Every structure is written in structure tokens, then in C-alpha cells.
Amino acid sequence: MKRPQYVFRPQLSIPDHRRAWTCLQQMPANQRKDFLVRAILAEEQRDAFKQILREVIREKLARGVVIQEPTKPTEEKEVPKQTLDFLASLCD
Incomplete structure (x- = not known):
């Protein structure tokens, strides 16, 4: 019985393909297959989680x-004394 195969030929002109290729090249050669399997399964789990969340x-x-966050009351800022003195002088 033949083993199924998949050939990965990224198009390096596409940024996502280039990033994926860089990640794959950083993996030790004997771990690449397991890395791809985990990546595919993680994507599948993420899609399932997104569907459940929706x-x-x-x-x-x-x-x-x-659900709303409680609003925080705005802090009252103290008016500087110089401003109060100036406003008081206008009233005189």
C-alpha cells in the first residue's frame, strides 16, 4: 500500500507563503512533518471554536x-487658583 503524499510548493511572491516557508525552514528536518500535522489540526480546532463562539x-x-462594562465616573479636576482669581477679577 502506498503512503499518501503531499508536496508543498509555496509561491514565494505571496507574503503568507513566504512566511510559512520561513517557519518551515526553521524547523529541524525530522520535525517538519509533525509540525505540519499540528498546524493543520490547530487550524481545524480554531475554526470549530470560532463556530461555537458565533x-x-x-x-x-x-x-x-x-454585557456592558460599567462606566467609570469622570474625575473632577480642580480648577487652578490663578484661574479662579482671574474670573473673580472680571466680576469686580
């Missing part, structure tokens, strides 16, 4: 539950 958000929005 469903949860849709469900929460459908129920009208929106």
Missing part, C-alpha cells in the same frame, strides 16, 4: 442579554 453570541443576542 453560536453562543447569536444565542445571547437573541435573548437580549448584552
Whole structure:
């Protein structure tokens, strides 16, 4: 029985391909296959997680539950004495 094969031929004119090729070249030769397997499975998990997250958000929005951060009261700044003196002199 033949083993399945996949040939990776990046187009180095495409920035993402160039970055992927650089990452792959930095891996020791005996670890590249495992690295590619982990990368593919991580992408699959990420897609599944994104789908679950979208469903949860849709469900929460459908129920009208929106979580908001409590607003912080603005700090009152003290007016400098010179400004108060100037304003007082205008009133005289």
C-alpha cells in the first residue's frame, strides 16, 4: 500500500507563503512533518471554536442579554487658583 503524499510548493511572491516557508525552514528536518500535522489540526480546532463562539453570541443576542462594562465616573479636576482669581477679577 502506498503512503499518501503531499508536496508543498509555496509561491514565494505571496507574503503568507513566504512566511510559512520561513517557519518551515526553521524547523529541524525530522520535525517538519509533525509540525505540519499540528498546524493543520490547530487550524481545524480554531475554526470549530470560532463556530461555537458565533453560536453562543447569536444565542445571547437573541435573548437580549448584552454585557456592558460599567462606566467609570469622570474625575473632577480642580480648577487652578490663578484661574479662579482671574474670573473673580472680571466680576469686580
